[in-house]
Structure formats: C-alpha cells, structure tokens
Amino acid sequence: MSVVIDRLGPGTLTFGSSPTDVSLQVSRCALVPDVTEDDVTPTLGEPEPVAAVTTTWVLEGDAISDWAETNGFVNYCFDTAGTEQVFEFVPNTNKTISWTGTVQIRAMEIGGDVAAQIVTGFSFPVKGQPVRGAHTPTAAKAAATK
Numbered sequence: 001m002s003v004v005i006d007r008l009g010p011g012t013l014t015f016g017s018s019p020t021d022v023s024l025q026v027s028r029c030a031l032v033p034d035v036t037e038d039d040v041t042p043t044l045g046e047p048e049p050v051a052a053v054t055t056t057w058v059l060e061g062d063a064i065s066d067w068a069e070t071n072g073f074v075n076y077c078f079d080t081a082g083t084e085q086v087f088e089f090v091p092n093t094n095k096t097i098s099w100t101g102t103v104q105i106r107a108m109e110i111g112g113d114v115a116a117q118i119v120t121g122f123s124f125p126v127k128g129q130p131v132r133g134a135h136t137p138t139a140a141k142a143a144a145t146k
Helices: 073-080 138-144
Strands: 012-015 026-037 053-064 084-090 097-104 119-134
Touching: 026 119, 053 097, 084 119
Parallel strands: none
Antiparallel strands: 012 084, 026 053, 053 119, 084 097, 097 119
C-alpha cells in the first residue's frame, strides 16, 4: 500500500431532511469513535475470554460563531436542541466518500471573548453507527452537466 494523504476541505456538513448547510462556519469536523470493553471473567472452560467491544460515535468539531444570524449554525442548534436530525458529512468534495447518519443536536455555546473571532465547539452523539457512502466529486458533477 502506498502513502495517501487526505485533507479536509473543501467539504460539506448538512443537517436535516431539508438540508441546512453549515459548511462555511465549520473549521474542524470529525466523526470520533469511543470504544469500550466489557469486563470479562475468566473461567475454567474459557481462561482467556475475549471482551465484548462496543463502539459509539460522536460528530464533533468547531464552528465560527454566528449567533447574530437568525438562520446561523448557533441558532439552528438552539432551535433544534434535543431533536434527532439526519446529517451528511463530505470531508472533501473532490473525493468519492461521504458519511451519513442521525445525530442528536445539542445547543452550542453563545458568546465568548470580547472583540475576538469566537470559535465554538460542538459535539453531537450519533444514533447507531455512521454509514460510509459514495460521493460524486465536484469535478465529475461539473463535467456531467456540460
């Protein structure tokens, strides 16, 4: 296998069935796994049992705060906090991969340091496991419409 270096961006992040695109506000985005192992008790018949592994996922990142915008990301999170929303995360629109699933939206911090660009973190638990899918790269889409 050769070395491959992927970079985020240009990409997209959308939420909801009538997609709300928050891509221009997001400065960091990642699907983060949390792996836990259950304690297991060795027995005479199974002296080295394999631990049961559970993986949960979180969609997290940072966004440039836009709390003054009625239709901004901060207010979207405020208005939909606690609801489940579908999402699509395309790490790079020039590549052929996307991730989709359902997250529970959580409210984001409002405000911050005076006279500074405010960047606020977000963390949304994913329901189940995200789904890796195909994405048609931007260049291929443009060529197909000509």
